[in-house]
Amino acid sequence: MTVTAADPAAPAADVRTGRAVITGLGVVAPNGVGVRDYWAATLAGTPGIGRLTRFDPSSYPVQLAGEVTGLEPAEHIPSRLMAQTDRTTQLSLIAAEQAFADAALDPAGLPEYETSVVTASASGGFEFGQRELENLWSKGSQYVSAYQSFAWFYAVNTGQISIRHGLRGPSGVLVSDQAGGLDVAAQARRYVRAGRRAVVTGGVDASLCPWGWAAQLTSGRLSTRPDPDRAYVPFDVEACGFVPGEGGAILLVEDAGTAAQRGAGAYAEITGYAATFDPRPGSPRQPTLRTAVERALADAGLTPGDIDVVFADGAGLPELDRIEVAAITDVFGRYGVPVTVPKTMTGRLYSGGAALDLATAALSLRDGVIPPTVNLRHLAPEYAIDVVRQARPGRIRNALVVSRGYGGFNSAVVLSTPPGSISEH
């Protein structure tokens, strides 16, 4: 891979390596807010799925969701900013704050234009949008908020995080449904390769409003089963769709050299990435997920035997699970690698879900433990994969994270033990 030359304005004694490491995590998940609580809940197999409380779901065929609870955004965000933001933006601002704190990095001390933001989004500030559509159509155009023009669009989280933390480098927003959370991590790595010191990335989504719910229902992929323990059971004989949720993770990615220089520890290095797209429906051509996985491994310079755990997409629908299992067994062999789906505890968080999986994989690398997949009772007999059902300790050098988006997006990221850690030298 080529690297764009760094800015000539860079300091003379440059320690930059162009290698991207994750140094900070911020988590807003249905089963835990903050890295510590989330990780403890996840290792313990504690789920955060329940009946929707944000609105009365009685009239809808799906009534379960992963809601972020125990967090009052108004306690973290100035009232002026509360009024002009959707919940998804509030949650992403809180997660970004956590990520900076976790990395012990104050971006104000860094050179101008060397800090960036790139986030994934699926639906923008959708609940805010429903309120303003209602104002427009029930009362009239003069009742539409002055904030609607920038509270709903997909770029809102990146823009608000940039403003809040004074981040002025190249920044972006990608929308590739659930795969977007991985695509932005790759973009963060590109920014680091091009000379940025710190990049805020990840994604937080929330469209748990009636209008967002109606739109999600039409994907045909939501589970209508009412039992929270049986509704979202990827790879199970009873797999019948997924439970949606809200939240996600924001990650702080830094150049490995400048991070080490300031004495910051790293969870993991982003070493591999690839994305592909599936053939159109009805095409005789094969799905391309396997190609994405193989290319991500090649990008990392690794072979399948180097991968110690796969964080699977786990769509929870038999036709999609089958494709993923085929890709995993084609690359790694039958029962060739531990596979886990911690999102069985949170539901699928759209672009926040893949970002949260990256955070989870980073924690897994740090602590040498694979978090469990919950609620899997009977693995479908044709799936020759080793699904981790209880936290499993072991040496983890490299983790593969897989995510797919509606329509055919496939993305894969490899996280590896960061440079400078004992296992590398």
Next chain:
Amino acid sequence: MTRRVALTGIGTVAPGGIGTKEFWELIKAGRTATRRVSFFDPSPFRSQVAAECDFDPAANGLTPQQIRRMDRAAQFAVVSSREAVQDSGVELDEVDPTRVGVAIGSAVGCTMSLENEYTVVSDGGRRWLVDHTYGVPNLYSYLVPGSLATEVAWDAGAEGPTTVVSTGCTSGVDTVGYAAQLIREGSADIMIAGATDAPISPITLACFDAIKATTPRNNDPATASRPFDRSRNGFVLGEGSAVFVLEDLEHARRRGAEIYAEIAGFASRCNAYHMTGLRPDGREMSAAIDDALRQAGAAATDVDYVNAHGSGTKQNDRHETAAMKRSLGDHAYRTPVSSIKSMVGHSLGAIGSIEIAACALAIRDGVVPPTANLHEPDPECDLDYVPLEARERRVDAVLSVASGFGGFQSAMVLQRHDRGSR
């Protein structure tokens, strides 16, 4: 050796004419395509003008099922991408489809379909607990506008890296920059990349009314978009798309493709200042321009034409005039600068790509498109904005800039491809 990126195909859907040729004729002639909104009755709104496309999806080759399924923005993107692929002469059947990617930019995604569907499921805004049984089956693909890229990829048979870039009003430039990077780093050999937006819907008019960003010049729609003019008072909302075929330069050379230009430099910066406000000194846009020129290996004096953001709001036109002076120095005064938004309006995320189409054609034909409706320049906007009439001049290097809500500032440099260069 670093891979280089060639622009080999252009497809355009723009107000005033469907297709690249019609678009180019319109703006070369300095004609405007702004008019009173015709899609719905605009009389309740403060700003009632827009640059609308007279677009018939069936006449442009879309099937009844595609028309039913796709938001108007997706329809624009698919029609543009087909024209771009055809224009490039590339035979997509002959390349590995996993080496062909898609990147589509959009600021507001499937707004039009979302609002239409909202009015039905909410029964005209009467129900907070909307009735989902009235929603169309593909409503999800409007909720998450990744569908814009999905439709283009399906249509082209692309199986490489595919995504939507959504950075508000810089999306059209950022998408081309993103796609160029994927080619440069070797993640794809060909990218179908560009941007689309179809935002002319009541909610969009209402939200720009609320912050007085759009012009209230309703009595004279044809001259309503007045970038850099003393009398400018807001932008005119537009719609449309432009999509390109970008290729690894060696790939394009091997097949003997006609190369419009090379994507020589791209940079973006954030102002970290305000979601809609701009610092008057233009420093972040200037930083993006400097970086884009540096990547292109170009000096400020190499720039033959600047395609401005030129939205026609009071603050934007001053902001970018300041940025150009900051980056180009005295050369800013000697370089033609124009805003085609004066003719085709501001189609939010799409316009950045439509402007890149104009830049590529300016290089090909040696014509700088004008800024229409510019009769009396704002004293604070004192550059050469090519008023009213196009200008013939050789163009080897173009700078195109964009600025958007969220604080995004982007700059791209296109350079003529010298066949002898290595």
